[in-house]
Amino acid sequence: MNEKTILQFERIFPGIWRARVCANTDTGGMGTSLTAFYKHEPRTEKLDSLPEAGFPFDGAPGGEAFCQSDGDAGTVICLPLRLSERLYGLGLNYQRLCVNYAARQLRCDHYGGQDNGRTHIPAPFYVSDRGYAVLIDTPEPVSFYMGSSVRRDAVNPPPEIHRFREKGWSAVTPAEYVEASFAAGGCDVYVFAASKDSKSPMRDAAARYNLWSGGGFIPPKWGLGMWQRVSGYADGEDVRAEAAAFEEHDMPLSVIGLEPGWQTAAYPSSLDWDEKHFPDHKSLMAELASKGIRLNLWENFFISEKSTLYDPVSPYCGSHKVWNGIVPDLGSPEAVEILSRHHKKLAAEGVSGFKVDECDGFDGWLWPDHASFPSGLRGITMRAIYGAVLQRMQDDAFRSLGRRTYGLVRASNAGAAHLPYVIYNDCYSFPQFLTGTASAAFCGALWVPEVRDASTPREWARRFALSALSPILMLNAWASGAKPWKFPEIEDTIRSILRFRQSIAPALYNAFRGWYEEGIPPFRPLCMDWAGGASEKGGELDDTENPYSLGELLDVTDEYLIGRDLLAAPVAPDSDTRRIILPPGEWYDFFTMERVENSFTREFALDEIPLYVRGGAVVPTLGEDGALVLRCCGREGEGIIYDDDGESFGYERGEYSLIKVIFADGRADYTVESHGYEPGYGDLRFVFSRD
Ligand code: GAL
Numbered sequence: 001m002n003e004k005t006i007l008q009f010e011r012i013f014p015g016i017w018r019a020r021v022c023a024n025t026d027t028g029g030m031g032t033s034l035t036a037f038y039k040h041e042p043r044t045e046k047l048d049s050l051p052e053a054g055f056p057f058d059g060a061p062g063g064e065a066f067c068q069s070d071g072d073a074g075t076v077i078c079l080p081l082r083l084s085e086r087l088y089g090l091g092l093n094y095q096r097l098c099v100n101y102a103a104r105q106l107r108c109d110h111y112g113g114q115d116n117g118r119t120h121i122p123a124p125f126y127v128s129d130r131g132y133a134v135l136i137d138t139p140e141p142v143s144f145y146m147g148s149s150v151r152r153d154a155v156n157p158p159p160e161i162h163r164f165r166e167k168g169w170s171a172v173t174p175a176e177y178v179e180a181s182f183a184a185g186g187c188d189v190y191v192f193a194a195s196k197d198s199k200s201p202m203r204d205a206a207a208r209y210n211l212w213s214g215g216g217f218i219p220p221k222w223g224l225g226m227w228q229r230v231s232g233y234a235d236g237e238d239v240r241a242e243a244a245a246f247e248e249h250d251m252p253l254s255v256i257g258l259e260p261g262w263q264t265a266a267y268p269s270s271l272d273w274d275e276k277h278f279p280d281h282k283s284l285m286a287e288l289a290s291k292g293i294r295l296n297l298w299e300n301f302f303i304s305e306k307s308t309l310y311d312p313v314s315p316y317c318g319s320h321k322v323w324n325g326i327v328p329d330l331g332s333p334e335a336v337e338i339l340s341r342h343h344k345k346l347a348a349e350g351v352s353g354f355k356v357d358e359c360d361g362f363d364g365w366l367w368p369d370h371a372s373f374p375s376g377l378r379g380i381t382m383r384a385i386y387g388a389v390l391q392r393m394q395d396d397a398f399r400s401l402g403r404r405t406y407g408l409v410r411a412s413n414a415g416a417a418h419l420p421y422v423i424y425n426d427c428y429s430f431p432q433f434l435t436g437t438a439s440a441a442f443c444g445a446l447w448v449p450e451v452r453d454a455s456t457p458r459e460w461a462r463r464f465a466l467s468a469l470s471p472i473l474m475l476n477a478w479a480s481g482a483k484p485w486k487f488p489e490i491e492d493t494i495r496s497i498l499r500f501r502q503s504i505a506p507a508l509y510n511a512f513r514g515w516y517e518e519g520i521p522p523f524r525p526l527c528m529d530w531a532g533g534a535s536e537k538g539g540e541l542d543d544t545e546n547p548y549s550l551g552e553l554l555d556v557t558d559e560y561l562i563g564r565d566l567l568a569a570p571v572a573p574d575s576d577t578r579r580i581i582l583p584p585g586e587w588y589d590f591f592t593m594e595r596v597e598n599s600f601t602r603e604f605a606l607d608e609i610p611l612y613v614r615g616g617a618v619v620p621t622l623g624e625d626g627a628l629v630l631r632c633c634g635r636e637g638e639g640i641i642y643d644d645d646g647e648s649f650g651y652e653r654g655e656y657s658l659i660k661v662i663f664a665d666g667r668a669d670y671t672v673e674s675h676g677y678e679p680g681y682g683d684l685r686f687v688f689s690r691d
Contacts (some may be wrong), residue, residue, distance in 0.1 A: 035415035040214025062176030131201025141607030207519030214418030215513025221646030223406030225254025268325025285350030387411025511563030586615025
């Protein structure tokens with residue numbers, strides 16, 4: 001190994017530092033940044049207004065952060081670690097949250113049932129409960145050793161312990177560094193820190209990262225309704241029939257998703273409307289729009305010879321085909337421009353968004369790592385950026401029309417919080433769907449636990465309830481052709497779940513506003529708010545009222561927070577009974593508005609959804625009559641309810657309204673602030689909790 005070079009960090013925003021590790025090898029014309037391929041500008045004004053924070057590695061026991069570069073053999077970045085630290089992140093994971101001692105080679109891939117680094121979001125990013133986060137910004141695949149490998153030159157090496165005669169031996173010897181290595185070239189190392197007095201240091205460090213990424217996005221309001229993806233065989237008439245059937249069954253419907261069959265070629269794709277099966281797609285979309293229903297189109301980007309895109313894009317495609325289609329070079333501005341023009345046209349005709357499929361992997365489905373592309377990018381780099389660049393291309397297309405989009409994608413990467421997409425896949429494990437909903441927050445992303453099918457009414461209802469508490473409520477019936485009323489005996493239950501989703505839309509919308517404005521992930525695990533904070537240090541933890549160990553709380557993988565004030569604890573299909581753990585402080589049942597214990601076990605009927613509200617909160621919901629119903633929980637509290645037009649980018653220009661509420665002892669006062677936009681709700685009503 002070469003000499004150690006101490007990383008020279010420069011402060012670029014309050015609480016954000018960057019160290020540039022220079023390339024010593026030309027790795028194929030891609031420079032040294034992964035995120036530069038698709039990232040939006042940082043939210044400069046917002047970041048500049050945040051308090052300063054202490055640099056987390058000052059005074060670290062193992063010394064300073066450093067790198068070692070061995071020319072072609074690779075680059076190693078070493079970041080100090082204290083033995084007591086808990087680490088989270090390393091891309092999208094579905095089973096565990098904490099990644100201490102993990103050794104992972106991050107690589108974009110379909111989830112294969114293991115949290116092993118092959119993931120839909122291989123973000124080279126982690127968060128520490130000490131209140132800082134690190135991003136290794138390189139397009140190369142990064143291997144991480146999360147305190148699992150002790151260096152011979154360690155400053156504080158762990159003591160040697162006789163495995164059979166002494167206590168304290170462990171299979172892993174905790175190391176004083178996180179080590180990250182990649183094949184060749186330079187990178188930017190970013191450190192994001194929470195301010196010293198932060199009560200949720202992990203959340204606040206991650207929030208700075210998200211604001212640096214461009215801030216989270218606010219989806220269009222229609223995106224928070226019910227999505228139904230129809231069978232791949234469906235034609236225009238089937239789509240009309242689908243919309244009519246939802247009306248007949250009195251079930252709300254916001255988006256219909258078409259699967260590959262909308263095109264003249266599928267696998268490979270043409271991305272052109274099949275006029276035979278959709279003879280009048282423009283009037284179809286107009287008809288749907290008049291009923292408040294949007295259309296989303298499935299796509300993959302392996303282009304068929306039958307496509308109108310084939311000839312123009314062919315000179316800008318890679319060396320290999322996928323599913324017999326040519327692969328556009330997303331490092332080539334010409335290719336991106338051709339795709340962008342095509343998508344602008346589809347969007348202008350009325351399409352609301354896309355489902356960008358199969359950009360993640362399974363090695364057999366994608367081009368090989370050694371594939372070459374005209375821009376000079378290698379296959380391995382293309383794989384790391386593909387999903388995110390496609391999101392950016394489409395987001396830009398919709399932006400140019402002044403309309404927000406909201407879509408689905410199967411691959412993304414670091415720094416993509418601003419891109420209005422949600423990750424999905426072909427796995428169908430309920431517990432993993434649940435954990436993924438929470439853990440996506442550790443890479444600035446969102447995950448959709450979609451409903452596909454079920455073998456029992458109970459499973460059907462539980463899956464809908466989970467989906468209703470996620471970024472997109474969706475039945476993906478591409479293969480099953482299932483409808484929400486699949487089990488007549490629980491049709492009422494499903495209808496009430498869909499209506500419940502409608503009723504919490506303002507709360508979800510406000511959670512997204514927190515993501516855009518403050519970088520706080522709208523869906524996140526409990527540990528993100530609670531690890532390392534004042535309560536863990538003893539400040540707020542009351543061992544009479546909260547007689548559980550906070551350690552347990554930090555490992556919870558089957559509950560998650562929504563926005564500032566809600567906690568969801570979906571029930572798994574295999575049992576009607578579950579244990580609920582609520583963080584320190586007062587919590588209320590969302591439905592009954594009654595105070596609940598911080599830890600309890602009970603049975604939940606199929607139409608009961610475990611959702612809890614933090615004491616002191618005001619949660620905006622939609623009444624059946626269209627009124628804005630503000631649920632005030634606790635003896636006193638306050639809240640700010642955000643609203644905007646739900647469609648345009650006016651909110652980015654400061655056009656929105658705020659309702660500021662203060663309540664105490666069953667009475668509430670409020671003021672309305674309109675910034676170029678009047679609140680779009682009907683009457684305003686208050687509901688108070690019962691203590
Ligand atoms: C899969 C995708 C499914 C469905 C299918 C259509 O890759 O995950 O949701 O779209 O392709 O062929």
